[in-house]
Amino acid sequence: MVALKEKKTLNKEALMEIVIPINTIQQPTSTSPSPSGGLIKIFTK
Amino acid sequence: MPRKKLLLVDTNVISHALSPNQTECYVNLFKKLETDFRFIVTEFTKYELLRSSDKEHRVSIEKYITQNMATVDLSSILIGFSARIYYLYKKHPKLEVRISDGDVINAAFSIAKNCAILTIDNTDFPRLMFAETDRFPVSYTSKKGKATNDTVYLLTPDMLQIKTCFEDCEA
Numbered sequence: 001m002v003a004l005k006e007k008k009t010l011n012k013e014a015l016m017e018i019v020i021p022i023n024t025i026q027q028p029t030s031t032s033p034s035p036s037g038g039l040i041k042i043f044t045k
Numbered sequence: 046m047p048r049k050k051l052l053l054v055d056t057n058v059i060s061h062a063l064s065p066n067q068t069e070c071y072v073n074l075f076k077k078l079e080t081d082f083r084f085i086v087t088e089f090t091k092y093e094l095l096r097s098s099d100k101e102h103r104v105s106i107e108k109y110i111t112q113n114m115a116t117v118d119l120s121s122i123l124i125g126f127s128a129r130i131y132y133l134y135k136k137h138p139k140l141e142v143r144i145s146d147g148d149v150i151n152a153a154f155s156i157a158k159n160c161a162i163l164t165i166d167n168t169d170f171p172r173l174m175f176a177e178t179d180r181f182p183v184s185y186t187s188k189k190g191k192a193t194n195d196t197v198y199l200l201t202p203d204m205l206q207i208k209t210c211f212e213d214c215e216a
Contacts, residue, residue, distance in 0.1 A: 020157050024118040025085070029111050035054075035084045036075035038113040039068055042105055 051160035052082035053151055054114065056093045058163050058197060059086070063094075063106065067185045074181055074197060078163070085115040085160075087123075089150045117154055127153040129211075136214040140171050156202045167198040174207050175200040 030038075062071035075084075091110055095103050110116065117123065127150045134140050134149070144152075148169040155162050155175075162170060167177065179199035187193045 020117070020123060020154065021120065024120040024123070026111075026116045026118070028113050028115055030113060033084075033113040034079060035113045036072045036079060038109045039062055039072050039075065042063070042109055043065060043068055 049081060049083045051085050051115075051158055052078060052199075053155050053158075053160055053162045054084050054086050054090070055151055055162060055164035055166075055169065056086075056090045056147055057165045057169075059090070059094060059110075061165060061183075061195070066188055067183070070183045070185050074183060077181075082161070083115060084113065085117060086110060087117045087147075087150050087154055088119050089147045091116060093147050119150070123150065123153060123157070126157055129153075130156070133210055133214055134171070137173075137210055139173055140210070142168075142171050144169055144171075152202075155200075156204075156207055159202060159204060162200045163197060164200065165195055165197050167200065170200050174203055174210060176203050 058071075061067050062075070078084075091107070094106050094110075098106055127146075130153045131146075131149045134142050134144060151162060152170055152174070154160075155170075161178065162175065164170065165183075167175075177198055178201050181197045181199070183195045183197055185193055185195075
């Protein structure tokens with residue numbers, strides 16, 4: 001019975017295991033990214 | 046200096062921010078959040094923004110996002126996990142929600158990275174799974190000249206509750 005309980009807990013953890021590989025995240029190209037500053041630039045060019 | 050936390054920005058927030066009559070209030074909001082967060086969007090959000098823009102605006106929007114925010118590719122891992130979230134929304138008795146694919150993908154990324162979401166529509170992310178951690182009033186004058194007040198929400202995934210939901214549905 002105890003063993004079953006432990007197994008259920010392990011499975012529960014496994015359900016959520018997901019790792020987003022770092023190489024699928026592209027960093028901003030600006031050396032000093034600023035979402036607020038970028039917004040201002042769009043409307044003042 | 047501590048590393049800034051990730052903040053996933055929903056399509057609707059950027060869409061509002063890019064409306065000339067609302068830009069000023071979103072500049073102020075983004076300025077406040079930039080001190081603690083690194084902004085990130087999924088490629089699906091980029092697609093949603095670009096698909097309704099003409100060529101000139103497409104170029105400006107793409108440049109704005111690429112320069113100032115991190116972007117997440119629609120990898121097979123992210124799409125696979127998004128499918129599980131969609132299944133969970135459909136099957137769970139307490140999650141009777143009709144949610145767009147873009148918001149499902151955003152929810153999946155938020156859960157996978159345990160990062161906050163900035164959205165103007167908190168019904169896009171089920172309250173059973175996402176907790177409101179902050180809210181920001183945004184006031185501007187509509188295109189018809191009417192004083193308008195919106196609320197922008199900061200939500201974070203409730204990991205314990207989400208694990209329970211997954212277990213309930215074997216999603």
